[in-house]
Amino acid sequence: MAISREEIFGKVQEVLVDALGLDEDEVTEEATLMGDLGAESIDFLDIVFRLEKAFDIKVPREELFxxxxxxxxxxxxxxxxxxxxxxxxxxxxxxxxxxxxxxxxxxxxxxxxxxxxxxxxxxxxxxxxx
Amino acid sequence: MTWACRFPCQKTMRWIWIDKFLEFESGKRAVALKNVTLAEEHLHDHFPGFPVMPECLMIEAMAQTAGILVGEARKFQEKVILAKIKKAAFFHYVRPGDTITLHAEIESIAPEAASAEGEIRRGEQVVARIGLMFSHIDKNLAGKRFPEENFVFTDTFGSLLEGFVDQYPSGERR
Known part of the structure; x- marks a missing residue:
């Protein structure tokens, strides 16, 4: 069954709030990970691991980033x-x-x-x- | 063959902050133990008249437990460095005379990095929960080069695993 974009965004928002120590309202669709949200290189891996867990899929870092x-x-x-x-x-x-x-x-x-x-x-x- | 022979370039001194492993399940989980004693000098200053184990040193103990677990999962071929403290929550003081156990579990592991979750307990009581990220630094070069030898996993770390791990980095067995 297809998952809606809103649902995906909600989970991604939760992942980024936890991984980067942010408030929910900081995580908008337009926000850039490094510039706006302060992510560093190791955070990208943390985010990948958390996305894999949240969505129960494999996320090769090479594909996403x-x-x-x-x-x-x-x-x-x-x-x-x-x-x-x-x-x-x-x-x-x-x-x-x-x-x-x-x-x-x-x-x-x-x-x-x-x-x-x-x-x-x-x-x-x-x-x-x- | 001793651990010292297997890691021939042991020039740096390593600081070991756990006393022994109690359990070790390759690639999955490990339990280490540390006895806290008033013979540790820093406890006299932290704090005078009220010695408690500094929380940063609880993180260090967990980093060593989980770091060795992560290193062993790739047969010590990677240089495993603590890269991020995902979370650290402390619920009770740890005092001289306490024995703490460090329960670490690998949550995710990839060619470039690993993530681990851990709990520190005194008996059955949970005193801290700690989540850590480790980087396999040769896979995250970003233009930097590191020494060939594995300066992370020295013989002293290896000796902690005597009796638990029989897979040598080269693949030969004891």
Missing amino acids: PAESVLNNPDYVSGGKLTDKGMAELRARMPHTDLSKFAQDPDVNKIADLFAVSTIVNFLEMKLNG
């Missing part, structure tokens, strides 16, 4: 920006994220802003409801 492996490939990054090839790779790996704004200036320092609460909700919606 694939930026690291893209950034580590020299073919994909040049002069602090993603190359066309890198951008294509990121698009392929992050179908759950709107990259149109980022694509205008694919500065690697801005890649963290792509990870918003909605990224997680979109990912889970695709994963759970196909």
Whole structure:
């Protein structure tokens, strides 16, 4: 049975409140994990573990947060920006994220802003409801 | 073959904060024991006339118990570092003369990290609940390089497991 987006968001909100020590109202769909919610790298793993438990599914970190492996490939990054090839790779790996704004200036320092609460909700919606 | 031979580069001194393991179920759970004594100098300052075990040192004891459990789950191939205290709640003081047991369970484990839940008890009484995240640091490099040798799991840590674990890092058996 399909699970509604509201239901997914509710559980994601609960996970983020617990993992990052936040108030519920701070966790909006638009909030970015690092910039707005103060997540650090180890928190991403904590979040992945908690999502797996909450939704009873496997969440490969590479699928949900694939930026690291893209950034580590020299073919994909040049002069602090993603190359066309890198951008294509990121698009392929992050179908759950709107990259149109980022694509205008694919500065690697801005890649963290792509990870918003909605990224997680979109990912889970695709994963759970196909 | 001794533990010291198996971990040949023991240059650093490690601080062991648990006395022994009571139970050890590979990859799942472990129970360690610590006796608290007034011979521990810091108790004279924490606090003068009212010695109680500092809560941060209760977390350390749990981190060692759960950290060894996590390390053994990957046969000590990973450098396991405490990365995050997910929660720590303390319900009672621990005093000199107390024996505490540290009950740790692996909640999740992945190539890059592990999460563990733990309870500290004095007899049947729960004195603390602690949740921890560990990082397998070679899998979370972020551009950093760490020494080849496993500086986390030294011979002294290994000696705690004598009698519980017979799987060597190389896979050979005792």
